[in-house]
Amino acid sequence: MKADRVDGAxxxxxxxxxxxxxxxxxxxxxxxxxxxxxxxxxxxxxPRSVLRAVDGVSFSIRKGETLALVGESxxxxxxxxxxxxxxxxxxxxxxxxDGQPLSNMQGRKGLxxxxxxxxxxxxxxxxxxxxWRVGRIIAEPMLAHTQLSAAERDERVGxxxxxxxxxxxxxxxYPHQFSGGQRQRISIARALAVNPEFLVCDEPTxxxxxxxQAQVLNIMKDLQRRLGLTYLxxxxxxxxxxxxxxxxxxxxxxxxxxxxxxDALFETPQHPYTRLLLAAIPDLTGQGKSRTPVAGEVPxxxxxxxxxxxxxxxxxxxxxxxxxxxxxxxxxGIQVAxxxxxxxxxxx
Amino acid sequence: xxxxxNTQGLSNxxxxxxxxxxxERGAANNSTNVLEVKNLxxxxxxRHGTLKALNEVSFSIAAGExxxxxxxxxxxxxxxxxxxxxxxxxxxxxxGGEIMLAGRRIDQLPxxxxxxxxxxxxxxxxxDPLTSLNPLYTVGHQLTETxxxxxxxxxxxxxxxxxxxxxxxxxxxxxxxxxxYPHQFSGGMRQRVVIALALAAExxxxxADEPTTALDVSIQAQIIELLKKLCREQGAAVMLITHDxxxxxxxxxxxxVMYAGRIAEVGKVRDVIHAPRHPYTxxxxxxxxxxxxxxxxxxxxxxxxxxxxxxxxxxxxxxxxSKVMDRCKLERPELQTRGVSQVACWLHTEVGHNES
Numbered sequence: 290m291k292a293d294r295v296d297g298a299x300x301x302x303x304x305x306x307x308x309x310x311x312x313x314x315x316x317x318x319x320x321x322x323x324x325x326x327x328x329x330x331x332x333x334x335x336p337r338s339v340l341r342a343v344d345g346v347s348f349s350i351r352k353g354e355t356l357a358l359v360g361e362s363x364x365x366x367x368x369x370x371x372x373x374x375x376x377x378x379x380x381x382x383x384x385x386x387d388g389q390p391l392s393n394m395q396g397r398k399g400l401x402x403x404x405x406x407x408x409x410x411x412x413x414x415x416x417x418x419x420x421w422r423v424g425r426i427i428a429e430p431m432l433a434h435t436q437l438s439a440a441e442r443d444e445r446v447g448x449x450x451x452x453x454x455x456x457x458x459x460x461x462x463y464p465h466q467f468s469g470g471q472r473q474r475i476s477i478a479r480a481l482a483v484n485p486e487f488l489v490c491d492e493p494t495x496x497x498x499x500x501x502q503a504q505v506l507n508i509m510k511d512l513q514r515r516l517g518l519t520y521l522x523x524x525x526x527x528x529x530x531x532x533x534x535x536x537x538x539x540x541x542x543x544x545x546x547x548x549x550x551x552d553a554l555f556e557t558p559q560h561p562y563t564r565l566l567l568a569a570i571p572d573l574t575g576q577g578k579s580r581t582p583v584a585g586e587v588p589x590x591x592x593x594x595x596x597x598x599x600x601x602x603x604x605x606x607x608x609x610x611x612x613x614x615x616x617x618x619x620x621x622g623i624q625v626a627x628x629x630x631x632x633x634x635x636x637x
Numbered sequence: 638x639x640x641x642x643n644t645q646g647l648s649n650x651x652x653x654x655x656x657x658x659x660x661e662r663g664a665a666n667n668s669t670n671v672l673e674v675k676n677l678x679x680x681x682x683x684r685h686g687t688l689k690a691l692n693e694v695s696f697s698i699a700a701g702e703x704x705x706x707x708x709x710x711x712x713x714x715x716x717x718x719x720x721x722x723x724x725x726x727x728x729x730x731x732x733g734g735e736i737m738l739a740g741r742r743i744d745q746l747p748x749x750x751x752x753x754x755x756x757x758x759x760x761x762x763x764x765d766p767l768t769s770l771n772p773l774y775t776v777g778h779q780l781t782e783t784x785x786x787x788x789x790x791x792x793x794x795x796x797x798x799x800x801x802x803x804x805x806x807x808x809x810x811x812x813x814x815x816x817x818y819p820h821q822f823s824g825g826m827r828q829r830v831v832i833a834l835a836l837a838a839e840x841x842x843x844x845a846d847e848p849t850t851a852l853d854v855s856i857q858a859q860i861i862e863l864l865k866k867l868c869r870e871q872g873a874a875v876m877l878i879t880h881d882x883x884x885x886x887x888x889x890x891x892x893x894v895m896y897a898g899r900i901a902e903v904g905k906v907r908d909v910i911h912a913p914r915h916p917y918t919x920x921x922x923x924x925x926x927x928x929x930x931x932x933x934x935x936x937x938x939x940x941x942x943x944x945x946x947x948x949x950x951x952x953x954x955x956x957x958x959s960k961v962m963d964r965c966k967l968e969r970p971e972l973q974t975r976g977v978s979q980v981a982c983w984l985h986t987e988v989g990h991n992e993s
Contacts, residue, residue, distance in 0.1 A: 361853035361854065361855060361856075362853055468941045469710075470941065471941075498709035498710055498880065498942075499709070499880065499882070499921065499924050499925055500709060500920060500921060500924045500937065500938040501709075501941065502924070503923075503924035503925075503926075503935035503936065503937040503938075504937045504938075504939070506926070506935060507934050507935055507937055510933075510934070525853065525854065526854075526926075527854070527928060528883075528925070528926040528927060528928050529926050531926060531927070531928045531931070532926035532931075532932075532935065555928055565855065566854065566855060567928070568858075569854050569855045569857070569858040570854060570883065570928060571857070571858070571861070571881065571883030571884045571886065571887045571888075572883050572886065572887070572927070572928070572929070573882060573883060573886045573910050573922070573925065573927065584859075586823050586825055586826075586855075586856060587853070
């Protein structure tokens, strides 16, 4: 039961691994000031309130790998996605992409770096400009990042559309003429327009029907194999995560509570929250089985519980959990933040 | 039932009595169907012609039974629910068929009578708990109002009943929380309130339209468990509309699979999940990622659900079907009983078997 402490973020495991990490996130945090307006605060003597959407998260993603982040609403998954593509600056901590800090991403200097990472958003109805033709939507990143001529851009748009299973002639149509799944393919084609190495996918299939979800997931896997892409895949659906991910991080209230290889996480989940999440999935084979649902709800992130933030819902919580926040530690080849797991409590 | 003879057993006798009293509430026997939908069709009249959104849908739900209705967006599952509750939005209208609730036909009732049935005999639970509660009234007010409207109770008796209901749905400190407004509850707690509201008058039938879709997975498990428990206790029939096969597998007794406004397959949950017949159901099952097995590629059904103004001739699924035959493009298959389940597919008719 010996567990060595992870300093800062870099685990010994990441150093041993053969492919070098493309993305390294060290102790990154993003806080939002959600205080009332100044005058109201003075009059009502209210303190400033700060929402710690992401609070000290560390992980790395190796080249060609898919890391998935799962968690319930409000746990900070989407905030991490936005931090990784530079849409939110960090409150503290650091993110490096291929050795370069992401803080270099701003301005003209950062253009070359920005080109290498792209994002696919959740809602394919909101992320495509309804007044632009598909061809213009997909060509836009090329205008910003490349010197291609109009004819070359057209040709590339056609090739991209074919790649995602649409027809080159679709580029003269408008987004409303496509179904949800087809729109999400257009989003993928747009993200691929400048040959990125790293794609951040924020719930890319949650707005889609299950048969269409299968189409999109298959395309994403094919493209990864063909183009050697690295994915950060964010989802609340554990079954989808199991299908796409190589490694999985489980988030709870702005922190990662467990990161492990997919098979390890699904077969021998360690953290009590991971176990409860897995037990809560309605499953096709689980007919008539009586589940023990996770009790309680996610607490208010403005006023998180002391110590381990999961302790009010945890069936194994002890005094230590209320007082002391657990640190991410290496434990039997995975990383987990739980007093009980690393100290070997009886957790049935 | 009137031609019943002595050779029929006691249980049938009881059923006969129930059928005679079926107009009166509370007398229904377990063996009768609470809900019977026969050849229900719904049409939308538009400037560009009439769109047939539901086409001769028939199914039934017995007391105490949970029937799941699945299908992708646009299959007509919510519309079926809305037609049963009597809340079709114009220009949508029932153009054919009938809906029987405990032996009484309800699809042609005038609005004022339907309003009495809604809440009293049919409870409804919708997807978004925030929009099904009035933000301007306390939760207690809304619950009590529903209770005194449908049951012969005074306001203070109704309020006590509301507190009991909130306790039964697992809301902690119900006595204090009853005076809170909907925005003071979290999503999961709000859905508990909506369930309490639907069950307030102990209806015979509950129509739950995507009751857990807006909730997180851990909360979803709690809500499903709660819905199952309460319906079992009250013996209510439940029509559970969802796109999540996992929820159906854990909750429902039977499942109705819909495609493009028609029923593709009906059967016991275990049969439909483990031995689906209709190629659409087969594809639907294969496209669901599972945490128990790893496949490199998911089964995918190419293409999308047809638009209502362009439903293909013959079987509506034929352009996407991997086993399409000539006959599928010309003739529409009807729902037929085949073994343990019912399926509408030429592959599973007598003739189809002979041909193949």
